[in-house]
Every structure is written in structure tokens, then in C-alpha cells.
Amino acid sequence: MMTSRRRFLKLTGAAAAAVGLPAAPARAQSGPVKIGVLAAKAGVTAPVGESGLRGVQFATDRINAGGGILGRRIALVVEEESSPKDTVERFRKLSLSDKVDVVSGAVSTGVGLALGPVAEEMKTIWLAWDATTQKGVEETMPKPRYSFRSCDNECEAVMASILTAKNWKGAFRRVAGINPDYSYGRDNWAAFLAIMKRHGIEVEVVSELWPKLGSTDFTSHVAALQQAKPDLVFSCFWAGDTPIFMKQAHAAGLTQGTKFVLTTGGGVHESMKKAFTPEGVLLGYNSMYFEHPRASALMKEFVRWHHEQFKEWPNYESDHGYFTVVAYKAAVERAAKAAGGRWPSVDQIVAALEGVEVESLSGPRRYREDHIMEATFFQGYTTHKNKHDFVTVDPVEAMGTKQIQKPSGVGLYDWINSWKV
Amino acid sequence: MLGGVFHAAVLFLVAAGLQLVFGVQRILNLACGSFYALGAYTGVSAVGWALGAGLPAPLFVLVLLAAGVALAAIGPPIERLLRTIYDRDEAFQLLLTFALVLMLEDVIRFVWGTAPVQLGGVYLVYGQARIASTTVPVYNLVVIAAGALIALGMGWFLARSRFGRIVRATAENREMAEALGVDMSRVYVRVFTLGVGLGTVGGALVIPATAAMNEMGIELIVEAFAVVVIGGLGSMRGAAAGALIVGVLKGVAIATWPEVEMLAIYVIVIAVLVLRPAGLFARATA
Numbered sequence: 001m002m003t004s005r006r007r008f009l010k011l012t013g014a015a016a017a018a019v020g021l022p023a024a025p026a027r028a029q030s031g032p033v034k035i036g037v038l039a040a041k042a043g044v045t046a047p048v049g050e051s052g053l054r055g056v057q058f059a060t061d062r063i064n065a066g067g068g069i070l071g072r073r074i075a076l077v078v079e080e081e082s083s084p085k086d087t088v089e090r091f092r093k094l095s096l097s098d099k100v101d102v103v104s105g106a107v108s109t110g111v112g113l114a115l116g117p118v119a120e121e122m123k124t125i126w127l128a129w130d131a132t133t134q135k136g137v138e139e140t141m142p143k144p145r146y147s148f149r150s151c152d153n154e155c156e157a158v159m160a161s162i163l164t165a166k167n168w169k170g171a172f173r174r175v176a177g178i179n180p181d182y183s184y185g186r187d188n189w190a191a192f193l194a195i196m197k198r199h200g201i202e203v204e205v206v207s208e209l210w211p212k213l214g215s216t217d218f219t220s221h222v223a224a225l226q227q228a229k230p231d232l233v234f235s236c237f238w239a240g241d242t243p244i245f246m247k248q249a250h251a252a253g254l255t256q257g258t259k260f261v262l263t264t265g266g267g268v269h270e271s272m273k274k275a276f277t278p279e280g281v282l283l284g285y286n287s288m289y290f291e292h293p294r295a296s297a298l299m300k301e302f303v304r305w306h307h308e309q310f311k312e313w314p315n316y317e318s319d320h321g322y323f324t325v326v327a328y329k330a331a332v333e334r335a336a337k338a339a340g341g342r343w344p345s346v347d348q349i350v351a352a353l354e355g356v357e358v359e360s361l362s363g364p365r366r367y368r369e370d371h372i373m374e375a376t377f378f379q380g381y382t383t384h385k386n387k388h389d390f391v392t393v394d395p396v397e398a399m400g401t402k403q404i405q406k407p408s409g410v411g412l413y414d415w416i417n418s419w420k421v
Numbered sequence: 422m423l424g425g426v427f428h429a430a431v432l433f434l435v436a437a438g439l440q441l442v443f444g445v446q447r448i449l450n451l452a453c454g455s456f457y458a459l460g461a462y463t464g465v466s467a468v469g470w471a472l473g474a475g476l477p478a479p480l481f482v483l484v485l486l487a488a489g490v491a492l493a494a495i496g497p498p499i500e501r502l503l504r505t506i507y508d509r510d511e512a513f514q515l516l517l518t519f520a521l522v523l524m525l526e527d528v529i530r531f532v533w534g535t536a537p538v539q540l541g542g543v544y545l546v547y548g549q550a551r552i553a554s555t556t557v558p559v560y561n562l563v564v565i566a567a568g569a570l571i572a573l574g575m576g577w578f579l580a581r582s583r584f585g586r587i588v589r590a591t592a593e594n595r596e597m598a599e600a601l602g603v604d605m606s607r608v609y610v611r612v613f614t615l616g617v618g619l620g621t622v623g624g625a626l627v628i629p630a631t632a633a634m635n636e637m638g639i640e641l642i643v644e645a646f647a648v649v650v651i652g653g654l655g656s657m658r659g660a661a662a663g664a665l666i667v668g669v670l671k672g673v674a675i676a677t678w679p680e681v682e683m684l685a686i687y688v689i690v691i692a693v694l695v696l697r698p699a700g701l702f703a704r705a706t707a
Contacts, residue, residue: 042526043636046535209679214640216631217431219424219561220672226555227676240537240634248630251544253556268537271632275542312536389541 032075033068033332035060035325036094038105038115040081044214044239048107048267048317049081052129054310055321055361056104058302069329070336070343081106084114091115095124102349104324106131107317109153109183119146123346125353127324129317137187137412146346148353148371150320151401154412156263156284157188157236158404159377161195163282163397164261165421168232172259175203176230178221178245180237181210188236188263194416206230211241218245222252230258238264243271250276266379267315269392274384277391281382286316288362289378291392299361313388316362323360323375327367330358370408374401423552425672426665427561427630430568433664434623435641436648437575437657438616444592444655445612448503449511451518453620453645454638455525459495460624461633462533463488465540467625472543481543481629482563489622496614503613504606522638529635539632564626571619572661579657588612592655650690653700662701 037056040049060074068074077098079090087106094100102125106112112131119126120141128149133141137154141147177192179185189208196203207228209221218241225233233254237245242265249255255278265272266285290303290313302322306314328349335344335352344352357366365375377400380393406415439453467488468481476484499521506513547559579585590598591608599605624637631637648667652659667686674685693700 041535042530044634046530046635047537050535207679209675210682212640212683214634214636216634216637216640217428217627219427219630220675221424221679223422223424223555223672224676224679240632243537243539244631247539247544247632251549251558251560251630253549271537271539273539273541276544 030072032073034075034077034098034100035328036091036098036100036103036105037076037078038081038087038090038094038103038111039078040107042080042082045081045107047239048130049105051315051317052105052107052321053078054306054314055302055318055323056325058305058318059322059325063325063329069332072343074325081108081111084108084111087111088114088118091118091124091126092122095122100124102127102328104321104328105129109134112149113140116141116144116147120144122146125328125346125350127328129320129324136183137191137406142409144371145350148324148367149373151287151373151375151377152405152412153184154187154191154406155377155401155404156286156379157191158195158416159379159397159399160234160261160263160282160284161192162399162404163379164192164232165195165199165201168259169199169201172231173202173204174206174229174231175234176207176209176225176228176232177205177234178207178209178211178218178225178237179235180213180241182213184238185210185213185236189234191412191416192234192261194413198416198419199421213241214239215241216244218248219252221245222248222254225249225254226252232259232261234261234263235265236263238267240268240271242268243273243276246272247276250278263379266393267317269315270313270388270390272382272390274389274391277382279382279384279391281391282379283382283391283393284377284379285393287375287377288314288316288319289380289393289396290314291386292362292378292396296359296361296363298359302361319361319365319375320373323358323365323373326358326360327353327356327365331356368408372405372408374405376400377404422669422672422676423555423557423561423565424675425669426565427668428671429664429668430565431623431627432641432644432648432668433568433572433661434619434626436645436652436660436664437572438619438623439645439649440652440655440657440660441619442613442616443649444657445588446503446507446609448507448514449518450503450616451515451642452499452521452525453616454640454642455522456492456495456617456620456638457624457641458529458633458635458638459525460489460492460621461628461631461637462529462538462624463492463621464625464628465538465633466533468540468543468629478543478546481546482560482626485625485628486567486622489625490618492621492625493614493618496617497610499617500610500613504609507609522642526635526638533633535635537632537634540629544629558630560629564630567626571622572657575657584611644686647686647690649700651693651701653702656700656702659700659702 039053064073081087104127107130116133126147130150132149177189179189260281263284331349331352335348354369363376380396382391383394386392406412435457442450464485468484471484549556550559648663652663674682
């Protein structure tokens with residue numbers, strides 16, 4: 001059968017429409033500002049997604065109570081973050097069908113790698129919570145226009161390694177790593193070893209264990225660690241695997257006399273019970289610590305609200321969520337001022353987001369000109385002296401991403417090797 | 422090694438439930454992993470409640486066993502649901518039992534939330550033992566012993582008891598057993614409930630050593646299938662041997678060459694599939 005020219009044009013036109021090639025969809029200039037939210041609801045990332053959503057909710061309630069953004073209320077359209085493929089579809093739906101002004105959310109790196117190009121294609125601003133557009137430690141999108149991403153995944157490992165080098169130099173030699181078996185675990189462990197080398201600390205790697213993400217049984221891993229007799233165990237577990245590992249390590253006597261570095265365990269801080277988490281563990285809370293002795297009034301209000309609402313003490317993901325909403329508001333207002341008070345275009349908002357700095361829960365945060373978040377990270381040494389049944393840290397150490405995040409356009413290891421120590 | 426045997430004991434219980442149900446009812450029950458997760462969550466709640474009511478801590482393991490056994494009560498209604506697909510294609514069975522997996526996951530999320538749930542302060546009630554220069558919590562040995570006892574009990578039950586004989590007869594030849602006057606629907610309900618109970622007891626027993634997470638069921642289903650392939654589908658001895666092989670192999674791999682932890686298991690699975698496709702302990706099929 002011959003395909004007529006007219007039929008052919010019709011087909012290609014339909015195809016172009018189907019893949020969303022036309023220019024950015026028109027968005028409402030009145031009525032509520034729609035913020036699409038992608039929050040994980042199932043699987044290992046569910047608690048993280050829930051936490052981010054709470055931060056978004058808190059920011060939205062506050063902004064709406066204060067009159068909204070330029071007089072427009074915020075309305076949230078919440079969708080689920082799941083597999084990369086499905087989440088991409090939901091992102092398209094948020095943009096095309098719900099006509100949201102901006103999308104906030106996503107925590108999985110796999111999802112982030114898929115969303116990055118779609119945000120560009122849809123010309124929809126995407127403010128990531130934790131998902132990055134990095135594969136390993138290399139950028140897959142060197143110059144994104146519509147994607148704004150979180151801090152590097154390795155910030156917590158870099159900070160923990162610097163603290164380890166500073167405070168424990170000479171007190172350990174045999175090191176073991178137990179990290180989840182995917183890029184995050186591999187990259188964090190590699191960063192730790194590179195920083196030990198840079199600091200001239202000679203270590204002997206006695207065991208490298210790679211359990212699957214979300215494992216619930218580490219008895220064999222703990223047995224292997226007992227055999228290896230490390231002075232220091234490094235782990236970037238960040239989910240329910242953290243307390244399980246510590247519980248089983250403690251039950252086997254491994255926590256006696258061994259130093260532990262848990263770069264990200266503070267994400268599940270309430271499950272790190274005193275019964276099995278010893279004092280003196282280096283514990284990382286990422287970019288927010290709920291019980292900071294010098295917390296701002298805003299932070300205190302949030303912690304109180306969170307505990308009243310959910311009977312839980314918040315973790316860092318809330319602040320990622322909070323920051324994205326507040327940064328968006330600040331950018332819109334900044335762009336509107338430049339545009340003579342009119343609601344700004346998507347491109348004007350993008351320009352205003354670059355370099356925007358606002359007060360987040362944990363302190364000042366900003367977006368770098370290359371669309372990467374700058375924040376403060378918190379870690380410390382665990383203590384049992386508190387009112388909870390889980391550990392907290394004292395003293396609290398804070399480091400800014402200017403110190404622990406690689407600058408744009410430089411490889412992580414080139415950057416580490418350029419440090420003056 | 423011991424870590425591997427501990428893992429094997431739990432794995433055996435779930436795989437045994439899978440085997441029993443398949444052996445008799447010819448249903449490949451993916452939901453066996455969900456029963457395990459449900460058992461773990463219920464164990465946490467039951468022990469928390471019992472300790473709150475003043476139960477002496479060393480008795481907690483009895484509460485766990487009781488919770489696991491009591492939870493088997495969800496067996497009959499679920500069996501009633503599965504009855505609609507006994508005579509249909511395997512694809513329907515897989516779809517329906519997988520739907521059950523998803524539904525039970527949501528039930529757990531609804532009741533216990535998304536954050537991991539754990540049982541505080543009972544893991545070390547029995548203290549620690551030193552075996553060959555390593556420290557092992559005594560509770561791990563209790564779980565291993567319980568797994569072994571249940572395996573022996575199942576073996577005796579299937580070989581010697583009257584109901585065990587009926588179960589074996591049904592597994593051998595359903596029509597013949599039915600023709601001889603066996604009430605098939607009653608056998609099915611009991612067998613399925615027993616299968617559920619093995620999974621829930623497994624989940625309840627493991628919980629002091631770990632934390633209950635929503636996806637823990639899925640994790641175990643995959644390994645239980647490896648066990649079943651190695652041991653032979655429908656064979657109880659196969660479940661025990663397969664669980665031991667998988668558990669110990671995993672432990673040895675982690676201690677010697679951690680990179681091949683998962684690979685080693687599936688190399689064995691492939692070897693068994695190629696050399697002895699029916700599994701190590703396959704029953705002769707009629």
C-alpha cells in the first residue's frame with residue numbers, strides 16, 4: 001500500500017504530538033500555583049519519600065497562611081515515585097495534564113537519571129530532593145536548564161572521612177567496609193579510601209562486603225567481619241538495614257573496641273536504639289539534625305509540628321522538600337520584581353533560581369549557578385545522654401558543601417587529590 | 422558458617438510452606454513471602470504487648486511461636502479465594518498469588534506504616550555464646566534448633582501420622598485419593614493453613630534478630646525459589662537440603678569472596694537445572 005503524502009504528514013504530526021515536541025505547555029497565570037510532588041510510597045525509599053513530602057507540606061502551609069506566592073495559593077498535586085519508567089510517565093502527566101508550574105521530589109538516583117532529560121524536554125522545572133543526575137560520580141547532564149538537583153551523594157562520605165582523618169588518625173589501621181551493593185555504596189566507599197590516602201593514612205582493607213540494598217539478615221556479614229578483625233568499620237547504609245546491621249553486630253560483640261563510621265545512618269535515627277548502638281560512633285545526619293543545640297526558631301517550630309503530627313522526630317529529607325518550595329517562592333518573587341510585578345515566565349524563574357539563597361530549616365541554603373544545592377551537613381559522635389531511647393550526637397559537627405562538595409566541572413577524585421592537607 | 426545455618430533455618434520454614442502447598446495443591450504460592458513478613462510484624466506487636474502486660478522476658482520466644490501459629494488463621498479464607506483457580510492455568514495462580522503479595526504489603530503499610538519496626542531488648546535475653554573463637558547470640562542457636570525441630574516434626578508428621586499419609590496420597594494422585602473417600606476440600610484447607618503457619622512462624626522467629634520491613638517478604642521469595650529449584654519442587658527433604666545449601670553457601674561466600682554472594686547461589690541453581698532438572702530430591706511424578 002502506498003502512503004499518501006497527506007497521510008504521512010498526519011502521522012508524523014501525531015507522532016510529534018505524542019512525544020511532546022511542541023513548546024512548553026501554557027500555564028495558568030491566575031488561580032493556585034500548582035506544585036507537582038513525586039514522593040516514594042513503597043519499598044525501601046518509602047520513609048524517605050514520606051519525610052520529603054512532610055517538608056513540602058510544612059512549607060506549603062506556612063506560605064499559604066502568609067498569603068501564598070504573589071497572592072496565589074499553592075496547591076499540591078502529589079504523585080508517586082516508583083520505577084524510573086513509571087515516574088517519568090507521572091512527570092509527563094503532571095506537566096501535560098495537571099499543568100503544574102513546577103515539580104518537586106524524587107529521591108532515587110535511578111529515577112533522577114531518567115527524569116533529568118524529561119524535565120528538559122517538557123521544559124518543566126524539576127527541583128530534586130535527593131535524586132541526582134550523576135552516574136557514579138560523573139555528571140550525565142553537564143548543563144541542565146530545567147533540572148535543579150540536590151547535593152552530591154558523596155558529601156556525607158567526604159565529611160565523615162575528613163572527620164575520621166582528623167579525629168582518629170593513628171587510632172586505626174585495619175578497615176572494613178559494608179555498603180549497599182549499588183552505585184551509592186560503591187562511590188561512598190571509594191571516596192573514603194581516596195580521602196584516607198590523601199591524608200596520608202595507611203589503611204589495610206581487611207574486608208569489603210556488599211549486601212543487597214534492603215537486606216534484613218547480616219549474620220553472615222557480621223561473622224565475616226569478626227574473622228577480619230577490623231579496627232574501623234565504614235558503612236553508608238541509610239535505610240532499615242542500618243539498625244539491623246548494628247543490632248546483629250552488637251549481638252556478636254563486634255561493637256566492642258571497633259570504631260564505626262555510619263555516614264548516613266542518621267536518616268533512620270529513631271531506630272538506632274541505645275540498646276545496640278554504642279556511644280562514640282561517628283553518625284551522619286546529612287543536611288539536617290533534628291536536635292541541634294543552636295537550631296533556629298523556624299527549625300524548632302518544624303520539629304515540634306512534625307512530632308505533634310506524626311509522633312516522630314524528623315530527618316534530613318524534610319528539609320530537602322522544604323527548601324525546594326521556599327526556593328521556588330523566592331525565585332518567583334525575584335523574577336517578578338525584575339519583570340515589573342507580572343507573573344514571570346518559566347525561563348525567568350529558572351534564571352532567578354540560579355544563585356537563589358533562602359533560609360531553610362537547617363540554615364541558609366542556595367542553588368549554585370550550575371543548579372546544584374548548597375547546604376550544611378551535620379555529623380557527630382553518638383551519645384546515650386538524652387531523653388530518647390535512641391542515640392543522638394554530641395558534639396555536633398557542621399560542614400558546608402563549599403568544603404565537602406566537589407566544584408562543578410571537576411572529577412571527584414581529581415578534586416580530592418588537589419586538597420591541601 | 423553459623424550465620425549461614427541461621428539464615429538457612431528461616432529460609433527452610435518459608436520454603437517448606439511453599440513446598441507443602443505446591444506438593445499437594447499444585448499452586449505456586451508467591452504469597453509465602455508475605456506470610457513471612459506478616460509473621461514478623463505480628464511478632465513485634467505480640468511481644469511488645471505481652472512484655473507490657475508483665476510477661477517475663479525469657480518467655481518471649483513462646484509468644485513469638487504463639488503469634489506465628491495464631492496468624493495461620495488467615496489460611497482458610499485465603500485458601501477459599503485460591504479455590505477458584507485450582508483448575509485453571511498456572512499463569513492465573515501466579516497472578517492471583519502475586520496480587521496477594523501486593524495486597525498484603527498494603528495491609529502491612531496500613532497497619533504498621535512504612536518505617537522499619539523492631540523488637541527492642543529481647544535479642545540478647547539468652548546471652549551470648551562463644552563458639553570457635555567467635556561470639557554468637559544464643560537466640561540464633563534457638564532459631565536454628567527450632568528450625569531443625571520443625572523439620573524433623575514435619576518429617577515425622579508426613580511419614581507417620583494419619584493425616585500425613587492422606588497428604589502424601591493426595592500429592593501422589595489426587596483423583597485416586599478422592600475416589601477412596603478423602604474429602605479433598607478439607608485436606609486443602611488444612612494443608613494450606615499449615616503452609617501459611619510455617620511462613621508466619623518463620624517470620625515471627627527471625628524478628629528479634631532483625632527489623633520488620635515491608636519488602637522483607639519479596640527478598641525471601643526469591644531465595645525460597647532458589648531453594649525449591651535446588652531441592653526439587655514439592656519435596657520436603659529438598660526444602661531442608663536446599664535451604665542448608667543456599668544458607669551455608671551464602672555464609673561461606675561472604676566470608677571468603679563477598680563479590681560472588683548472589684552469583685554463587687545461582688550458579689548452583691543453574692547447575693541443578695542443567696544436570697538434574699527436577700531438583701536434588703524430586704519426587705517421581707505420576
